[in-house]
Amino acid sequence: MTEEKSLNFLEEIIEQDIENNKHGGRVLTRFPPEPNGYLHIGHAKSICLNFGLGQKYKGKTNLRFDDTNPSTEEVEYIDSIKTDVRWLGFQWDQELYASDYFEQLYSFAVTLIKKNLAYVDDSTAEEIALAKGTPTEPGVPTHYRARSIEENLKLFEEMRAGKYPDGAKVLRAKIDLSSPNMHMRDPLLYRIKHVHHHRTNNNWCIYPMYDFAHGQSDAIEKITHSICTLEFIPHRALYEWFIEKLDLFPSKQYEFARLNMTYTVMSKRKLLQLVNERHVNSWDDPRMPTISGLRRRGYTPQSIRNFCERIGVAKRENNIDVGLLEFCIREDLNLSAWRRMVVLDPIKLIITNYPEGKEELLQSENNPEAQNGDGFRNIPFSKTLWIEREDFMENPPKKFFRLGLNLMVRLKSAYIIKCENFVKDEAGNIREIHCTYIPESKSGNDTSGIHVKGTIHWVSIAHAKTAEIRLYDRLFQVENPANEEGDFKDYINPNSLQIISKAYIEPDLATTNNNRPYQFIRKGYFVLDTDSKPGHLIFNRTVTLKDTWAKVIEKK
Protein backbone atom coordinates (compact mmCIF):
# COMPACT_ATOMS: atom_id res chain seq x y z
CA MET A 1 0.00 0.00 0.00
CA THR A 2 1.64 3.21 -1.13
CA GLU A 3 0.06 6.04 0.79
CA GLU A 4 1.29 9.58 0.65
CA LYS A 5 0.00 10.24 4.11
CA SER A 6 1.73 8.34 6.87
CA LEU A 7 -0.25 5.86 8.92
CA ASN A 8 -1.23 6.21 12.54
CA PHE A 9 -0.33 3.34 14.83
CA LEU A 10 -3.74 1.69 14.52
CA GLU A 11 -3.65 1.78 10.74
CA GLU A 12 -0.22 0.18 10.91
CA ILE A 13 -1.53 -2.63 13.06
CA ILE A 14 -4.50 -3.20 10.80
CA GLU A 15 -2.41 -3.17 7.63
CA GLN A 16 -0.09 -5.70 9.18
CA ASP A 17 -3.04 -7.87 10.19
CA ILE A 18 -4.43 -7.69 6.68
CA GLU A 19 -1.06 -8.57 5.25
CA ASN A 20 -0.87 -11.60 7.54
CA ASN A 21 -4.39 -12.54 6.52
CA LYS A 22 -5.54 -12.38 10.12
CA HIS A 23 -9.30 -12.99 10.22
CA GLY A 24 -9.08 -13.47 6.46
CA GLY A 25 -8.28 -9.79 6.10
CA ARG A 26 -11.62 -8.85 7.59
CA VAL A 27 -11.93 -5.60 9.59
CA LEU A 28 -14.85 -5.02 11.95
CA THR A 29 -14.81 -2.21 14.51
CA ARG A 30 -17.44 -0.89 16.86
CA PHE A 31 -18.40 2.35 18.53
CA PRO A 32 -19.57 1.42 22.04
CA PRO A 33 -21.19 4.36 23.88
CA GLU A 34 -22.89 4.00 27.22
CA PRO A 35 -26.32 5.61 26.88
CA ASN A 36 -25.94 7.81 29.94
CA GLY A 37 -25.16 11.18 28.41
CA TYR A 38 -24.78 13.18 25.26
CA LEU A 39 -21.94 12.67 22.84
CA HIS A 40 -19.20 15.31 22.74
CA ILE A 41 -16.33 16.23 20.45
CA GLY A 42 -14.16 13.64 22.19
CA HIS A 43 -16.62 10.95 21.12
CA ALA A 44 -16.45 12.41 17.63
CA LYS A 45 -12.77 11.52 17.59
CA SER A 46 -13.61 7.94 18.50
CA ILE A 47 -16.48 7.80 16.01
CA CYS A 48 -14.33 9.13 13.17
CA LEU A 49 -11.60 6.70 14.14
CA ASN A 50 -13.75 3.59 14.35
CA PHE A 51 -15.98 4.30 11.38
CA GLY A 52 -13.04 5.72 9.45
CA LEU A 53 -11.01 2.54 9.89
CA GLY A 54 -14.02 0.48 8.89
CA GLN A 55 -14.39 2.48 5.68
CA LYS A 56 -10.70 2.66 4.86
CA TYR A 57 -10.19 -1.08 5.12
CA LYS A 58 -13.42 -2.10 3.41
CA GLY A 59 -14.81 -3.34 6.67
CA LYS A 60 -17.78 -2.44 8.80
CA THR A 61 -18.55 -0.76 12.10
CA ASN A 62 -21.23 -1.66 14.60
CA LEU A 63 -22.97 0.73 16.91
CA ARG A 64 -23.19 -1.06 20.23
CA PHE A 65 -24.69 0.43 23.32
CA ASP A 66 -22.90 -0.64 26.47
CA ASP A 67 -26.09 -0.73 28.49
CA THR A 68 -25.09 -2.79 31.50
CA ASN A 69 -25.92 -0.26 34.19
CA PRO A 70 -29.65 0.49 34.07
CA SER A 71 -29.52 2.90 37.01
CA THR A 72 -27.86 5.62 34.92
CA GLU A 73 -29.02 4.86 31.41
CA GLU A 74 -31.99 6.19 29.48
CA VAL A 75 -33.65 5.82 26.10
CA GLU A 76 -33.38 9.57 25.57
CA TYR A 77 -29.62 9.19 25.34
CA ILE A 78 -29.84 6.33 22.86
CA ASP A 79 -31.85 8.47 20.49
CA SER A 80 -29.51 11.44 20.76
CA ILE A 81 -26.46 9.24 20.20
CA LYS A 82 -27.94 7.74 17.04
CA THR A 83 -28.87 11.19 15.77
CA ASP A 84 -25.37 12.49 16.40
CA VAL A 85 -23.56 9.58 14.75
CA ARG A 86 -25.77 9.87 11.67
CA TRP A 87 -25.36 13.63 11.60
CA LEU A 88 -21.59 13.24 11.61
CA GLY A 89 -22.10 11.27 8.42
CA PHE A 90 -21.59 7.69 9.49
CA GLN A 91 -23.66 4.60 8.90
CA TRP A 92 -23.34 1.69 11.29
CA ASP A 93 -23.64 -1.86 10.10
CA GLN A 94 -25.63 -3.29 13.01
CA GLU A 95 -27.30 -1.55 15.91
CA LEU A 96 -26.58 -3.72 18.91
CA TYR A 97 -26.89 -3.69 22.67
CA ALA A 98 -24.80 -5.42 25.30
CA SER A 99 -28.15 -6.24 26.91
CA ASP A 100 -28.92 -8.43 23.90
CA TYR A 101 -26.26 -10.76 25.24
CA PHE A 102 -27.39 -10.96 28.87
CA GLU A 103 -28.49 -14.58 28.57
CA GLN A 104 -25.26 -15.57 26.87
CA LEU A 105 -23.16 -13.64 29.38
CA TYR A 106 -24.98 -15.43 32.16
CA SER A 107 -24.03 -18.78 30.71
CA PHE A 108 -20.43 -17.57 30.34
CA ALA A 109 -20.48 -16.86 34.06
CA VAL A 110 -21.83 -20.32 34.79
CA THR A 111 -19.04 -21.76 32.68
CA LEU A 112 -16.46 -19.92 34.74
CA ILE A 113 -18.03 -21.12 37.98
CA LYS A 114 -17.94 -24.70 36.71
CA LYS A 115 -14.26 -24.26 35.90
CA ASN A 116 -13.74 -23.01 39.43
CA LEU A 117 -12.80 -19.60 37.99
CA ALA A 118 -15.58 -17.61 39.63
CA TYR A 119 -17.30 -17.47 43.00
CA VAL A 120 -20.10 -15.78 44.83
CA ASP A 121 -18.92 -13.37 47.49
CA ASP A 122 -21.23 -12.13 50.27
CA SER A 123 -18.83 -9.45 51.50
CA THR A 124 -19.84 -5.81 51.45
CA ALA A 125 -18.34 -3.42 48.94
CA GLU A 126 -16.09 -2.01 51.66
CA GLU A 127 -14.88 -5.43 52.75
CA ILE A 128 -14.06 -6.40 49.21
CA ALA A 129 -12.22 -3.16 48.54
CA LEU A 130 -10.23 -3.61 51.72
CA ALA A 131 -9.34 -7.22 50.95
CA LYS A 132 -8.10 -6.24 47.52
CA GLY A 133 -5.09 -4.61 49.13
CA THR A 134 -3.36 -1.62 47.60
CA PRO A 135 -1.13 -1.26 44.57
CA THR A 136 1.86 -1.91 46.79
CA GLU A 137 0.37 -4.60 49.00
CA PRO A 138 -1.23 -7.86 47.84
CA GLY A 139 -4.85 -8.61 48.56
CA VAL A 140 -6.16 -11.39 50.76
CA PRO A 141 -9.01 -13.77 50.04
CA THR A 142 -12.36 -13.31 51.70
CA HIS A 143 -13.49 -16.57 53.19
CA TYR A 144 -16.22 -16.93 50.54
CA ARG A 145 -13.48 -17.55 47.99
CA ALA A 146 -13.32 -21.16 49.13
CA ARG A 147 -16.94 -21.97 48.32
CA SER A 148 -17.58 -25.14 46.36
CA ILE A 149 -18.54 -25.09 42.74
CA GLU A 150 -21.94 -26.53 43.59
CA GLU A 151 -22.66 -23.89 46.18
CA ASN A 152 -21.54 -21.14 43.81
CA LEU A 153 -23.77 -22.51 41.07
CA LYS A 154 -26.74 -22.59 43.39
CA LEU A 155 -26.13 -19.14 44.85
CA PHE A 156 -25.60 -17.54 41.45
CA GLU A 157 -28.83 -19.06 40.22
CA GLU A 158 -30.60 -17.69 43.28
CA MET A 159 -29.07 -14.28 42.64
CA ARG A 160 -30.62 -14.31 39.20
CA ALA A 161 -33.92 -15.55 40.60
CA GLY A 162 -34.16 -12.47 42.81
CA LYS A 163 -33.68 -14.18 46.14
CA TYR A 164 -31.25 -11.55 47.43
CA PRO A 165 -31.47 -7.80 47.86
CA ASP A 166 -29.18 -5.29 46.13
CA GLY A 167 -25.61 -5.55 47.34
CA ALA A 168 -26.09 -8.80 49.24
CA LYS A 169 -23.85 -10.81 46.96
CA VAL A 170 -21.63 -10.45 43.91
CA LEU A 171 -20.06 -12.85 41.50
CA ARG A 172 -16.29 -12.49 41.23
CA ALA A 173 -13.69 -14.02 38.97
CA LYS A 174 -11.12 -16.12 40.74
CA ILE A 175 -7.81 -14.94 39.33
CA ASP A 176 -4.97 -13.62 41.45
CA LEU A 177 -5.35 -11.49 44.55
CA SER A 178 -1.68 -10.59 44.56
CA SER A 179 -1.48 -9.47 40.93
CA PRO A 180 0.35 -6.17 40.45
CA ASN A 181 -2.56 -5.31 38.15
CA MET A 182 -5.40 -4.36 40.47
CA HIS A 183 -7.93 -5.35 37.84
CA MET A 184 -6.83 -8.98 38.10
CA ARG A 185 -7.49 -9.16 41.86
CA ASP A 186 -10.71 -11.14 41.54
CA PRO A 187 -12.75 -8.50 39.72
CA LEU A 188 -16.51 -8.30 40.09
CA LEU A 189 -18.49 -9.92 37.31
CA TYR A 190 -22.10 -9.46 38.40
CA ARG A 191 -23.90 -7.30 40.92
CA ILE A 192 -27.49 -7.38 42.10
CA LYS A 193 -29.63 -4.43 41.04
CA HIS A 194 -33.38 -4.67 41.28
CA VAL A 195 -33.77 -1.99 38.65
CA HIS A 196 -35.88 -1.73 35.53
CA HIS A 197 -33.80 -1.87 32.35
CA HIS A 198 -34.85 0.13 29.31
CA ARG A 199 -34.63 -2.91 27.06
CA THR A 200 -34.87 -6.02 29.19
CA ASN A 201 -37.48 -4.52 31.51
CA ASN A 202 -37.61 -6.54 34.73
CA ASN A 203 -36.23 -9.77 33.33
CA TRP A 204 -32.98 -9.34 35.21
CA CYS A 205 -32.00 -8.30 38.68
CA ILE A 206 -28.33 -9.07 38.20
CA TYR A 207 -26.29 -7.08 35.73
CA PRO A 208 -22.79 -7.78 34.35
CA MET A 209 -19.98 -5.32 34.98
CA TYR A 210 -18.22 -3.57 32.09
CA ASP A 211 -15.28 -5.97 32.10
CA PHE A 212 -17.51 -9.00 31.89
CA ALA A 213 -19.69 -7.54 29.16
CA HIS A 214 -17.49 -5.54 26.83
CA GLY A 215 -14.89 -8.02 25.68
CA GLN A 216 -17.39 -10.83 25.35
CA SER A 217 -19.70 -8.60 23.35
CA ASP A 218 -16.78 -7.85 21.04
CA ALA A 219 -16.08 -11.57 20.74
CA ILE A 220 -19.72 -12.47 20.10
CA GLU A 221 -19.83 -9.91 17.28
CA LYS A 222 -16.42 -11.07 16.03
CA ILE A 223 -15.02 -7.57 16.31
CA THR A 224 -11.47 -7.68 14.95
CA HIS A 225 -10.12 -4.43 16.39
CA SER A 226 -11.66 -3.13 19.59
CA ILE A 227 -10.45 0.41 20.01
CA CYS A 228 -10.79 2.23 23.31
CA THR A 229 -9.11 4.95 25.33
CA LEU A 230 -5.92 4.78 27.40
CA GLU A 231 -7.55 4.27 30.78
CA PHE A 232 -8.57 0.79 29.69
CA ILE A 233 -5.00 -0.39 29.26
CA PRO A 234 -4.97 -2.19 32.63
CA HIS A 235 -8.24 -3.87 31.67
CA ARG A 236 -6.66 -5.51 28.64
CA ALA A 237 -5.22 -8.40 30.64
CA LEU A 238 -8.71 -9.16 31.93
CA TYR A 239 -10.20 -8.75 28.47
CA GLU A 240 -7.84 -11.40 27.21
CA TRP A 241 -8.30 -13.63 30.26
CA PHE A 242 -12.04 -13.97 29.65
CA ILE A 243 -11.55 -14.65 25.96
CA GLU A 244 -9.02 -17.33 26.77
CA LYS A 245 -10.91 -19.02 29.59
CA LEU A 246 -14.18 -18.99 27.68
CA ASP A 247 -12.51 -19.90 24.41
CA LEU A 248 -14.11 -17.06 22.44
CA PHE A 249 -13.34 -15.27 19.21
CA PRO A 250 -10.00 -13.51 19.77
CA SER A 251 -10.97 -9.84 19.50
CA LYS A 252 -8.06 -7.59 20.36
CA GLN A 253 -8.16 -4.39 22.34
CA TYR A 254 -6.10 -1.34 21.32
CA GLU A 255 -5.91 1.94 23.17
CA PHE A 256 -5.48 5.55 22.01
CA ALA A 257 -5.35 8.85 23.89
CA ARG A 258 -8.70 10.56 24.27
CA LEU A 259 -9.20 14.10 23.02
CA ASN A 260 -8.78 17.03 25.35
CA MET A 261 -9.31 20.56 24.11
CA THR A 262 -8.28 23.93 25.49
CA TYR A 263 -10.82 26.22 27.16
CA THR A 264 -13.39 23.52 27.74
CA VAL A 265 -14.08 20.40 29.78
CA MET A 266 -14.78 17.01 28.34
CA SER A 267 -15.96 14.68 31.08
CA LYS A 268 -19.61 13.70 31.11
CA ARG A 269 -19.76 14.39 34.82
CA LYS A 270 -18.57 17.97 34.42
CA LEU A 271 -20.76 18.61 31.40
CA LEU A 272 -23.73 17.29 33.33
CA GLN A 273 -22.91 19.69 36.15
CA LEU A 274 -22.80 22.64 33.76
CA VAL A 275 -26.29 21.74 32.58
CA ASN A 276 -27.80 20.88 35.96
CA GLU A 277 -26.40 23.96 37.68
CA ARG A 278 -27.58 26.17 34.84
CA HIS A 279 -24.18 27.49 33.82
CA VAL A 280 -25.42 26.70 30.33
CA ASN A 281 -28.99 26.33 29.19
CA SER A 282 -28.99 22.76 27.96
CA TRP A 283 -26.94 19.88 26.59
CA ASP A 284 -27.18 21.51 23.19
CA ASP A 285 -26.26 24.98 24.39
CA PRO A 286 -24.00 26.33 21.64
CA ARG A 287 -21.19 26.82 24.15
CA MET A 288 -21.09 23.12 24.99
CA PRO A 289 -18.51 20.83 23.35
CA THR A 290 -21.30 18.33 22.76
CA ILE A 291 -22.06 17.27 19.21
CA SER A 292 -25.55 18.71 19.60
CA GLY A 293 -24.11 21.96 20.95
CA LEU A 294 -21.66 22.27 18.09
CA ARG A 295 -24.43 21.51 15.63
CA ARG A 296 -26.62 24.24 17.08
CA ARG A 297 -23.65 26.58 17.10
CA GLY A 298 -23.31 26.10 13.35
CA TYR A 299 -20.48 23.61 13.07
CA THR A 300 -20.77 21.31 10.05
CA PRO A 301 -20.16 17.55 10.07
CA GLN A 302 -17.46 18.06 7.46
CA SER A 303 -15.57 20.52 9.66
CA ILE A 304 -15.65 18.15 12.62
CA ARG A 305 -14.50 15.23 10.48
CA ASN A 306 -11.65 17.35 9.13
CA PHE A 307 -10.72 18.32 12.66
CA CYS A 308 -10.62 14.70 13.79
CA GLU A 309 -8.45 13.86 10.80
CA ARG A 310 -6.03 16.70 11.56
CA ILE A 311 -5.55 16.03 15.27
CA GLY A 312 -4.25 12.56 14.56
CA VAL A 313 -4.25 9.51 16.78
CA ALA A 314 -1.55 8.48 19.22
CA LYS A 315 -1.03 7.23 22.76
CA ARG A 316 0.27 10.47 24.19
CA GLU A 317 -1.87 12.66 26.46
CA ASN A 318 -2.84 15.75 24.51
CA ASN A 319 -4.60 19.06 24.82
CA ILE A 320 -5.63 20.28 21.40
CA ASP A 321 -5.80 24.00 20.75
CA VAL A 322 -9.46 24.89 20.25
CA GLY A 323 -8.10 27.25 17.59
CA LEU A 324 -7.66 24.23 15.35
CA LEU A 325 -11.37 23.43 15.56
CA GLU A 326 -12.11 27.07 14.75
CA PHE A 327 -9.77 26.93 11.79
CA CYS A 328 -11.61 23.86 10.50
CA ILE A 329 -15.04 25.46 10.64
CA ARG A 330 -13.81 28.70 9.04
CA GLU A 331 -12.17 26.72 6.29
CA ASP A 332 -15.40 24.90 5.55
CA LEU A 333 -17.77 27.85 5.90
CA ASN A 334 -15.60 30.18 3.84
CA LEU A 335 -16.43 28.06 0.82
CA SER A 336 -20.14 27.66 1.45
CA ALA A 337 -21.54 30.53 3.51
CA TRP A 338 -23.55 33.25 1.79
CA ARG A 339 -22.35 36.73 2.57
CA ARG A 340 -24.76 39.20 4.11
CA MET A 341 -24.43 42.60 5.73
CA VAL A 342 -25.49 43.00 9.35
CA VAL A 343 -24.78 45.89 11.70
CA LEU A 344 -24.44 44.73 15.29
CA ASP A 345 -23.64 48.01 17.03
CA PRO A 346 -25.20 50.75 14.89
CA ILE A 347 -24.39 54.39 14.37
CA LYS A 348 -26.20 56.59 11.87
CA LEU A 349 -24.45 57.76 8.73
CA ILE A 350 -25.94 60.45 6.48
CA ILE A 351 -24.76 60.98 2.92
CA THR A 352 -25.32 64.69 2.61
CA ASN A 353 -25.06 64.91 -1.16
CA TYR A 354 -27.26 61.88 -1.87
CA PRO A 355 -30.78 62.91 -2.95
CA GLU A 356 -33.45 62.72 -0.28
CA GLY A 357 -35.87 59.89 -1.00
CA LYS A 358 -33.72 58.30 -3.69
CA GLU A 359 -33.27 54.51 -3.60
CA GLU A 360 -31.00 52.23 -5.57
CA LEU A 361 -30.94 48.47 -5.72
CA LEU A 362 -27.34 47.30 -5.66
CA GLN A 363 -26.16 43.85 -6.60
CA SER A 364 -23.74 41.86 -4.47
CA GLU A 365 -22.42 38.34 -4.82
CA ASN A 366 -23.58 35.66 -2.43
CA ASN A 367 -20.15 34.13 -2.16
CA PRO A 368 -16.98 35.39 -3.81
CA GLU A 369 -15.20 32.14 -2.90
CA ALA A 370 -17.57 29.84 -4.77
CA GLN A 371 -16.34 28.93 -8.24
CA ASN A 372 -19.48 30.26 -9.95
CA GLY A 373 -20.06 33.00 -7.41
CA ASP A 374 -23.20 31.25 -6.20
CA GLY A 375 -25.44 34.02 -7.51
CA PHE A 376 -26.31 37.51 -6.35
CA ARG A 377 -28.84 39.28 -4.21
CA ASN A 378 -30.04 42.89 -4.27
CA ILE A 379 -29.43 45.37 -1.50
CA PRO A 380 -31.34 48.65 -1.21
CA PHE A 381 -29.22 51.78 -0.79
CA SER A 382 -30.34 55.23 0.38
CA LYS A 383 -29.26 58.49 2.00
CA THR A 384 -29.17 57.28 5.60
CA LEU A 385 -27.45 54.12 6.68
CA TRP A 386 -26.47 52.16 9.74
CA ILE A 387 -22.80 51.40 9.98
CA GLU A 388 -20.78 49.73 12.72
CA ARG A 389 -19.87 52.10 15.57
CA GLU A 390 -16.34 50.75 15.68
CA ASP A 391 -15.83 51.69 12.04
CA PHE A 392 -15.58 55.36 12.98
CA MET A 393 -12.98 57.02 15.21
CA GLU A 394 -12.77 60.58 16.28
CA ASN A 395 -9.02 60.33 16.68
CA PRO A 396 -7.98 57.48 14.43
CA PRO A 397 -4.51 55.98 14.83
CA LYS A 398 -2.20 55.47 11.88
CA LYS A 399 -3.26 52.76 9.45
CA PHE A 400 -6.89 53.00 10.50
CA PHE A 401 -8.50 52.21 7.17
CA ARG A 402 -12.00 53.19 8.20
CA LEU A 403 -13.90 56.39 8.88
CA GLY A 404 -12.63 59.51 10.62
CA LEU A 405 -12.72 63.17 9.73
CA ASN A 406 -11.67 63.55 6.07
CA LEU A 407 -11.05 59.82 5.68
CA MET A 408 -12.49 57.85 2.79
CA VAL A 409 -13.79 54.30 2.66
CA ARG A 410 -15.84 52.22 0.31
CA LEU A 411 -19.28 51.09 1.33
CA LYS A 412 -19.30 47.43 0.35
CA SER A 413 -20.93 46.94 -3.08
CA ALA A 414 -21.83 50.67 -3.17
CA TYR A 415 -19.93 53.94 -3.27
CA ILE A 416 -16.80 55.52 -1.91
CA ILE A 417 -17.63 58.07 0.76
CA LYS A 418 -15.69 60.75 2.57
CA CYS A 419 -16.34 61.78 6.15
CA GLU A 420 -17.00 65.54 6.36
CA ASN A 421 -18.37 65.96 9.83
CA PHE A 422 -19.88 64.27 12.87
CA VAL A 423 -22.40 65.24 15.52
CA LYS A 424 -22.16 64.62 19.25
CA ASP A 425 -24.82 64.80 21.92
CA GLU A 426 -24.43 66.64 25.27
CA ALA A 427 -22.88 63.55 26.82
CA GLY A 428 -20.18 63.57 24.21
CA ASN A 429 -21.39 60.47 22.40
CA ILE A 430 -21.18 60.51 18.66
CA ARG A 431 -24.71 60.45 17.21
CA GLU A 432 -24.30 60.98 13.49
CA ILE A 433 -21.63 60.85 10.88
CA HIS A 434 -21.94 63.09 7.86
CA CYS A 435 -20.34 62.04 4.61
CA THR A 436 -20.38 62.88 0.93
CA TYR A 437 -20.36 60.17 -1.70
CA ILE A 438 -18.60 60.04 -5.04
CA PRO A 439 -21.21 59.24 -7.69
CA GLU A 440 -18.61 57.94 -10.18
CA SER A 441 -17.34 55.34 -7.70
CA LYS A 442 -20.32 53.01 -7.91
CA SER A 443 -19.38 49.41 -7.38
CA GLY A 444 -18.75 47.52 -10.59
CA ASN A 445 -18.82 50.75 -12.54
CA ASP A 446 -16.13 52.81 -10.86
CA THR A 447 -14.65 55.55 -13.04
CA SER A 448 -13.50 57.75 -10.17
CA GLY A 449 -9.93 56.54 -10.20
CA ILE A 450 -9.90 56.73 -6.42
CA HIS A 451 -8.46 53.84 -4.43
CA VAL A 452 -9.29 53.42 -0.78
CA LYS A 453 -7.80 50.96 1.68
CA GLY A 454 -10.93 50.18 3.63
CA THR A 455 -14.32 48.74 2.85
CA ILE A 456 -17.06 48.70 5.45
CA HIS A 457 -20.48 47.08 5.66
CA TRP A 458 -23.75 48.95 6.05
CA VAL A 459 -27.54 48.63 6.03
CA SER A 460 -30.02 51.20 4.73
CA ILE A 461 -32.00 52.46 7.71
CA ALA A 462 -35.28 52.69 5.85
CA HIS A 463 -35.00 49.14 4.58
CA ALA A 464 -33.32 47.40 7.49
CA LYS A 465 -34.95 44.50 9.29
CA THR A 466 -33.94 43.37 12.76
CA ALA A 467 -32.79 40.15 14.38
CA GLU A 468 -31.48 38.89 17.69
CA ILE A 469 -27.85 37.90 17.59
CA ARG A 470 -26.16 35.64 20.10
CA LEU A 471 -22.40 36.06 20.30
CA TYR A 472 -20.57 33.15 21.88
CA ASP A 473 -17.11 33.04 23.30
CA ARG A 474 -15.14 30.25 24.94
CA LEU A 475 -16.88 28.79 27.99
CA PHE A 476 -13.78 28.97 30.21
CA GLN A 477 -11.15 31.59 30.82
CA VAL A 478 -8.27 29.19 31.30
CA GLU A 479 -6.74 26.64 28.96
CA ASN A 480 -7.29 23.65 31.18
CA PRO A 481 -10.07 24.28 33.71
CA ALA A 482 -10.02 20.68 34.94
CA ASN A 483 -6.40 21.10 36.08
CA GLU A 484 -6.78 24.39 37.90
CA GLU A 485 -6.88 24.82 41.65
CA GLY A 486 -10.33 24.45 43.15
CA ASP A 487 -13.59 24.02 41.31
CA PHE A 488 -13.46 24.06 37.53
CA LYS A 489 -16.62 26.13 37.52
CA ASP A 490 -14.75 29.04 39.10
CA TYR A 491 -13.11 29.52 35.73
CA ILE A 492 -16.24 29.90 33.65
CA ASN A 493 -16.07 32.87 31.31
CA PRO A 494 -18.81 35.27 32.48
CA ASN A 495 -18.99 36.71 28.97
CA SER A 496 -19.36 33.44 27.10
CA LEU A 497 -22.73 34.63 25.78
CA GLN A 498 -23.54 38.16 24.72
CA ILE A 499 -27.02 38.79 23.37
CA ILE A 500 -27.68 41.60 20.93
CA SER A 501 -31.44 41.88 20.96
CA LYS A 502 -31.68 44.23 18.01
CA ALA A 503 -29.19 44.08 15.19
CA TYR A 504 -29.93 45.53 11.76
CA ILE A 505 -29.92 43.07 8.93
CA GLU A 506 -30.18 43.57 5.19
CA PRO A 507 -33.71 42.81 3.96
CA ASP A 508 -32.79 39.69 2.01
CA LEU A 509 -31.64 37.98 5.20
CA ALA A 510 -35.02 38.48 6.87
CA THR A 511 -36.55 35.85 4.61
CA THR A 512 -34.17 33.07 5.62
CA ASN A 513 -35.71 30.05 7.27
CA ASN A 514 -33.20 27.27 6.94
CA ASN A 515 -29.92 26.00 8.27
CA ARG A 516 -27.83 27.67 5.63
CA PRO A 517 -24.66 29.14 7.09
CA TYR A 518 -24.09 32.86 6.58
CA GLN A 519 -21.07 35.04 6.79
CA PHE A 520 -21.98 38.44 8.18
CA ILE A 521 -19.36 40.37 6.29
CA ARG A 522 -16.39 41.35 8.47
CA LYS A 523 -18.14 39.92 11.57
CA GLY A 524 -18.11 36.14 11.42
CA TYR A 525 -20.13 33.09 10.53
CA PHE A 526 -23.69 32.78 11.75
CA VAL A 527 -26.52 30.30 11.61
CA LEU A 528 -30.20 30.45 12.58
CA ASP A 529 -30.77 29.20 16.11
CA THR A 530 -33.36 26.55 16.88
CA ASP A 531 -35.23 29.14 18.99
CA SER A 532 -35.66 31.36 15.93
CA LYS A 533 -39.19 32.12 14.67
CA PRO A 534 -40.37 33.82 11.47
CA GLY A 535 -41.24 37.08 13.24
CA HIS A 536 -38.23 36.96 15.54
CA LEU A 537 -35.05 35.75 13.90
CA ILE A 538 -32.22 34.59 16.13
CA PHE A 539 -28.73 34.01 14.82
CA ASN A 540 -25.90 32.20 16.60
CA ARG A 541 -22.37 33.24 15.93
CA THR A 542 -20.53 30.06 15.00
CA VAL A 543 -17.11 31.68 14.97
CA THR A 544 -15.63 35.10 14.32
CA LEU A 545 -13.58 35.87 11.27
CA LYS A 546 -9.86 35.99 11.78
CA ASP A 547 -9.21 39.55 12.86
CA THR A 548 -5.65 40.74 12.37
CA TRP A 549 -6.64 44.36 12.98
CA ALA A 550 -7.95 43.51 16.44
CA LYS A 551 -4.56 41.96 17.16
CA VAL A 552 -2.74 45.07 16.04
CA ILE A 553 -4.93 47.23 18.29
CA GLU A 554 -4.47 44.89 21.22
CA LYS A 555 -0.72 45.22 21.00
CA LYS A 556 -0.83 49.00 21.32
Add this chain to the structure above:
RNA sequence: UGCCCAAUAGUAUAAUGGUAGUACAACUGAUUUUGGUUCAGUUAGUCUAGGUUCGAACCCUGGUUGGGCAACCA
Protein backbone atom coordinates in the same frame (compact mmCIF):
# COMPACT_ATOMS: atom_id res chain seq x y z
C1' U B 1 7.75 4.11 46.72
C1' G B 2 4.20 -1.85 43.31
C1' C B 3 2.59 -2.33 38.18
C1' C B 4 1.35 -0.13 33.45
C1' C B 5 1.52 3.81 29.51
C1' A B 6 3.87 7.93 27.36
C1' A B 7 7.79 11.72 26.24
C1' U B 8 9.80 15.33 18.82
C1' A B 9 8.85 23.45 17.62
C1' G B 10 3.74 27.17 21.52
C1' U B 11 -0.19 22.90 20.29
C1' A B 12 -0.79 18.38 17.81
C1' U B 13 1.31 14.78 14.62
C1' A B 14 5.17 12.25 10.97
C1' A B 15 10.07 10.30 10.16
C1' U B 16 10.04 2.65 12.10
C1' G B 17 18.85 2.51 12.04
C1' G B 18 20.62 7.02 7.03
C1' U B 19 18.49 14.93 4.86
C1' A B 20 13.99 15.90 11.64
C1' G B 21 8.79 16.90 7.85
C1' U B 22 3.36 18.49 7.94
C1' A B 23 -0.87 21.18 10.03
C1' C B 24 -2.61 24.89 13.42
C1' A B 25 -0.67 29.13 16.13
C1' A B 26 2.93 33.30 15.87
C1' C B 27 5.64 36.80 12.77
C1' U B 28 7.05 39.35 7.52
C1' G B 29 5.47 40.64 2.86
C1' A B 30 2.21 40.44 -1.75
C1' U B 31 -2.88 40.36 -3.50
C1' U B 32 -7.79 41.86 -2.09
C1' U B 33 -14.49 46.21 -2.90
C1' U B 34 -14.55 41.55 3.82
C1' G B 35 -8.05 44.28 8.12
C1' G B 36 -11.71 37.81 5.53
C1' U B 37 -9.84 34.49 1.62
C1' U B 38 -5.50 33.36 -1.33
C1' C B 39 -0.15 33.35 -2.18
C1' A B 40 5.11 33.69 -0.77
C1' G B 41 8.37 33.61 3.23
C1' U B 42 10.35 33.63 8.59
C1' U B 43 10.74 31.91 13.63
C1' A B 44 10.76 27.48 16.34
C1' G B 45 11.75 20.81 18.16
C1' U B 46 14.05 15.05 19.35
C1' C B 47 13.32 15.07 28.32
C1' U B 48 18.24 13.46 30.44
C1' A B 49 22.86 10.40 31.20
C1' G B 50 25.27 6.39 29.39
C1' G B 51 25.65 2.15 25.87
C1' U B 52 25.29 -0.57 20.91
C1' U B 53 26.47 1.17 15.78
C1' C B 54 30.23 3.84 10.43
C1' G B 55 25.61 6.26 11.75
C1' A B 56 20.33 6.70 16.98
C1' A B 57 14.31 10.69 17.54
C1' C B 58 14.21 5.37 16.50
C1' C B 59 17.56 -0.24 19.60
C1' C B 60 19.42 -1.27 25.08
C1' U B 61 20.14 0.42 30.39
C1' G B 62 19.54 3.99 34.28
C1' G B 63 17.28 8.51 35.63
C1' U B 64 13.65 12.64 35.12
C1' U B 65 8.85 14.37 34.00
C1' G B 66 3.64 13.63 32.90
C1' G B 67 -0.52 10.26 33.03
C1' G B 68 -3.18 5.77 34.63
C1' C B 69 -4.42 1.62 38.12
C1' A B 70 -7.07 -0.10 44.60
C1' A B 71 -16.13 2.21 41.75
C1' C B 72 -21.26 -3.40 43.22
C1' C B 73 -19.23 3.18 36.83
C1' A B 74 -18.07 2.68 31.73
